[in-house]
Every structure is written in C-alpha cells, then in structure tokens.
Amino acid sequence: MGKNNMQGTIRKRRCGFHWMRIGFAERSFSIPYLGALILIIVLLSIWIVGELPKNGLRWALFAAVYLTSGLIYSNLGVWLHEHLHCLAYRGGEKNRTTIHFSRRFFLFLDGHYQVQGPIDYRTNKRALFAPAFLAAAWVLLGIAGNLFLPGWWLPVMLTLAALSLMDMIHDFYMLLKMKPVGDKGKYWDTGKYMEVVWKEEPDCQGNL
Numbered sequence: 562m563g564k565n566n567m568q569g570t571i572r573k574r575r576c577g578f579h580w581m582r583i584g585f586a587e588r589s590f591s592i593p594y595l596g597a598l599i600l601i602i603v604l605l606s607i608w609i610v611g612e613l614p615k616n617g618l619r620w621a622l623f624a625a626v627y628l629t630s631g632l633i634y635s636n637l638g639v640w641l642h643e644h645l646h647c648l649a650y651r652g653g654e655k656n657r658t659t660i661h662f663s664r665r666f667f668l669f670l671d672g673h674y675q676v677q678g679p680i681d682y683r684t685n686k687r688a689l690f691a692p693a694f695l696a697a698a699w700v701l702l703g704i705a706g707n708l709f710l711p712g713w714w715l716p717v718m719l720t721l722a723a724l725s726l727m728d729m730i731h732d733f734y735m736l737l738k739m740k741p742v743g744d745k746g747k748y749w750d751t752g753k754y755m756e757v758v759w760k761e762e763p764d765c766q767g768n769l
Contacts, residue, residue, distance in 0.1 A: 567584030567753070568585050577761050578758060578759070579742075581738070581758075583755040585731045586730050586733075602724075609716045609720075612713040612716065613713055634721050634728075636668075640662070642672075642692045643660045643672045645695060647688070648688075649687040650676065657676050657678055660673075676749075676750045680747070680750060681744070682739065685739065688750075693726075693729065696722040697722075703718025735755050739755070746758060
C-alpha cells in the first residue's frame with residue numbers, strides 16, 4: 562500500500578444525505594486478519610518441510626518450492642485476482658472497468674481496477690467478493706493433485722489460497738463497511754478507495 566493511499570473511513574452528513582469514503586483496511590482490522598493468515602502460512606511451511614525428501618537438498622528444495630509458488634501468485638494470481646473482480650460487470654457494463662497493472666522489482670505484478678460511474682450494492686458486493694473463488698480454486702486444485710502428486714503439493718496449494726485471502730484484505734474491509742448501508746447507497750470505485758452516498762431514513766413523522 563502506497564504512502565498516499567487512505568486508510569479507514571471518512572464520513573460526512575449534509576442536506577439529508579450521508580457521504581462516506583472507504584479506504585484501505587485500518588490497523589484494527591488488518592493486524593488480526595494478517596496475523597491469522599501468517600500463522601496459517603507458517604504452519605503450512607512446516608507441513609511442506611515434513612513432506613520433502615529427508616536429504617541434503619531438503620532446504621534447497623523448500624526454498625525452490627516457496628520461491629516458485631510466490632512467483633506464481635505474484636504474477637498469475639494477481640492477474641486473475643483483478644480480472645475476477647471485473648467479472649461482475651458483464652455485457653455492456655464490462656466497458657466501465659479498467660485494470661491498471663505495474664511491476665515492482667520487475668518480478669512482482671501489482672494491479673488495481675476502477676469502475677466508471679455509480680455501482681449498485683449487489684454488483685459491487687459481487688465484484689469485491691469474486692477473488693475468493695481463486696482461493697477456493699487453489700484448495701480444489703490441491704485436493705485433486707494430492708491423489709497422485711507428492712505430499713508437498715497440497716500444503717503448497719493451501720499456501721496459495723492463504724495468499725489469495727491475504728490479497729483480499731482491503732476487499733473484505735470494504736465489504737464490512739458497505740454492509741450497514743447496503744441497497745440504500747450508490748457506490749463509486751476509484752481503485753484506491755470507495756465512495757458511498759445514501760439518503761437519510763425519515764423518522765416516524767416523515768422528517769429527515
């Protein structure tokens with residue numbers, strides 16, 4: 562996350578309307594979320610080591626497996642992550658989405674998508690949640706391959722699933738903050754933050 566990217570939320574109220582900007586996950590959300598996934602990855606790495614041949618090449622193989630899986634996710638995984646987001650915008654709506662990719666240190670792909678115009682809640686929710694199917698795909702691939710591939714295959718695929726969920730930290734944070742507003746709001750996704758506008762509910766006398 563770049564130093565200019567906003568964290569947390571900003572909320573204002575004016576003329577009977579609410580406006581909220583949702584940035585990247587704040588620390589109260591990200592620390593326990595990432596902590597749990599890092600613990601899972603550490604436990605999976607112990608599992609991988611236990612499945613590798615017990616010889617002088619064991620740690621070299623471990624480094625090679627981890628480096629290869631990391632490069633797979635930081636390239637193919639990131640590419641799939643962003644395109645899965647955009648699957649929620651089908652047909653003519655597909656032209657509303659733009660994906661921006663860049664490279665860090667040449668080896669690592671980085672990307673974000675943005676959407677032109679307002680988005681309804683259901684479409685926005687589907688778009689933000691869509692990369693979770695990538696995590697599920699890694700798990701299914703691991704289970705299928707475990708039937709005939711070496712024992713380290715399953716924990717490696719589960720590690721890729723954990724990395725996929727780690728990459729969704731800001732998506733889940735935005736979903737959490739959007740939920741109380743739901744269908745009442747209109748949403749704008751700039752790729753760096755989400756903006757939401759909704760009208761206040763009238764009280765029992767019809768006043769705002």
